[in-house]
Amino acid sequence: MKTLTPPTNLSQSSVAPRSTSEIIHSYQKNIIPNYGRVPIALVRGKGSYVWNAEGKRYLDFSSGIAVNTLGHCHPAITKAITRQAKRLVHTSNIFYTEGQEVVAERIIREIGAGKSFFCNSGAEANEALFKFARKFGHDSGRFEILTTLQSFHGRTMAGISATGQDKVKKGFEPLVEGFRHVPYNDLEAMRQAIGKKTVAILIEGIQGEGGIIPAHASYLLGLRKLCDEQGLLLLMDAVQCGMYRTGQFQSYQRILGEQTKSFLPDGISMAKGIAGGLPMGAIWIRQPYQDLLGVGSHGSTFGGNPLVCAAAMAVFKTIEKENLAENASQQGTWLKTALQELKSPFVEEIRGLGLMIGIELKKEIPLLQAPDKPPAALFVRKLHEKGLITVVAGTHTIRFLPPLNITQNQSAEAIKKMKQALQELH
Ligand SMILES: *Cc1c(COP(=O)(O)O)cnc(C)c1O
Numbered sequence: 001m002k003t004l005t006p007p008t009n010l011s012q013s014s015v016a017p018r019s020t021s022e023i024i025h026s027y028q029k030n031i032i033p034n035y036g037r038v039p040i041a042l043v044r045g046k047g048s049y050v051w052n053a054e055g056k057r058y059l060d061f062s063s064g065i066a067v068n069t070l071g072h073c074h075p076a077i078t079k080a081i082t083r084q085a086k087r088l089v090h091t092s093n094i095f096y097t098e099g100q101e102v103v104a105e106r107i108i109r110e111i112g113a114g115k116s117f118f119c120n121s122g123a124e125a126n127e128a129l130f131k132f133a134r135k136f137g138h139d140s141g142r143f144e145i146l147t148t149l150q151s152f153h154g155r156t157m158a159g160i161s162a163t164g165q166d167k168v169k170k171g172f173e174p175l176v177e178g179f180r181h182v183p184y185n186d187l188e189a190m191r192q193a194i195g196k197k198t199v200a201i202l203i204e205g206i207q208g209e210g211g212i213i214p215a216h217a218s219y220l221l222g223l224r225k226l227c228d229e230q231g232l233l234l235l236m237d238a239v240q241c242g243m244y245r246t247g248q249f250q251s252y253q254r255i256l257g258e259q260t261k262s263f264l265p266d267g268i269s270m271a272k273g274i275a276g277g278l279p280m281g282a283i284w285i286r287q288p289y290q291d292l293l294g295v296g297s298h299g300s301t302f303g304g305n306p307l308v309c310a311a312a313m314a315v316f317k318t319i320e321k322e323n324l325a326e327n328a329s330q331q332g333t334w335l336k337t338a339l340q341e342l343k344s345p346f347v348e349e350i351r352g353l354g355l356m357i358g359i360e361l362k363k364e365i366p367l368l369q370a371p372d373k374p375p376a377a378l379f380v381r382k383l384h385e386k387g388l389i390t391v392v393a394g395t396h397t398i399r400f401l402p403p404l405n406i407t408q409n410q411s412a413e414a415i416k417k418m419k420q421a422l423q424e425l426h
Pocket residue numbers: 120121122123124126152153154155204208209237238239240241271272
């Protein structure tokens with residue numbers, strides 16, 4: 001496990017090997033600079049590890065931002081997509097193919113009676129929910145969707161309009177009409193904000209980009225009651241916190257436990273981890289609204305093609321076979337406890353559920369000050385040097401989002417690196 005050389009059984013890359021600096025140089029010349037990338041070029045992955053162009057190994061506690069549910073190049077996914085690639089990759093949604101209906105059956109089994117639509121990303125899944133809400137409210141002249149501050153709902157025009165963070169909107173005005181934001185976990189603020197034009201409420205079960213902030217059980221139950229009283233749709237963005245990351249398929253199931261029986265959202269958006277690394281988004285809409293988006297009302301050329309559906313089914317089956325929901329729950333608890341036991345004076349708070357963990361740093365850490373980079377970004381760079389990949393959530397929080405099949409040894413390895421990095425802040 002200590003070796004830094006990548007496994008030899010991996011097939012060659014389809015492009016001629018380049019060094020990190022060659023890759024970065026070519027990006028700077030050819031790629032639109034919309035991402036603040038870290039200077040690491042990853043070329044191979046296996047399980048919970050990835051290797052850069054020079055063969056340095058990293059323990060990946062980001063999973064491609066909660067996407068690589070089973071880690072990198074899991075044999076079940078590789079087998080499923082190889083087999084499907086030889087059979088049928090794409091036909092468009094003019095035809096019926098095999099796959100969507102199977103994934104949908106699976107989603108419905110986990111959530112409740114309803115139907116699904118497939119697209120290719122989280123932003124698109126939210127767009128489908130927005131259109132569902134607009135359709136639902138159309139005849140009564142209602143179109144406004146209330147979302148929360150610090151939320152994140154994607155980078156399309158409606159996505160940034162729905163997102164409760166100014167930084168994603170700046171420079172792109174005018175925004176899409178009909179979104180307003182209120183503080184998260186504040187039922188009274190939501191009640192106050194409802195107006196004549198309001199048709200829906202959209203929240204994340206756990207705010208991801210906003211800093212790993214789980215909804216309170218009383219908030220979820222209160223929102224359901226509020227929506228029932230006022231004839232509003234309750235929509236949930238489960239793009240990041242879904243797909244068993246919390247130990248349950250949906251975060252609200254984890255948050256509510258036994259009380260889940262008396263709670264069901266009207267629509268849920270999913271993406272990120274659902275197909276283990278292939279681009280897939282989905283929505284689920286409950287009965288009796290599941291046929292509102294009728295023939296011709298919405299669509300996606302690629303959405304739910306046989307290749308991504310084969311990957312999604314491989315992910316669902318492997319989670320069940322290898323008991324990974326339980327593993328996510330157990331490793332999550334172990335990691336949170338271990339982080340707490342580090343008792344670092346530089347840590348403000350540790351939050352999250354299952355394998356969605358946020359570590360908030362203290363506000364003023366002398367060694368984490370730079371004019372152009374927030375403390376969380378500087379700390380993430382430090383962890384990268386130690387061989388641990390994590391991502392930021394906001395300016396002061398870093399996220400642990402390991403694959404759901406992370407082992408006890410790998411969790412311990414992450415804690416060891418974390419401990420070293422925190423000690424170096426003294
Ligand atoms: C990542 C994310 C999105 C956007 O997903 P994309 O696939 O990047 O479009 C939307 N909502 C939440 C909660 C997310 O974490």
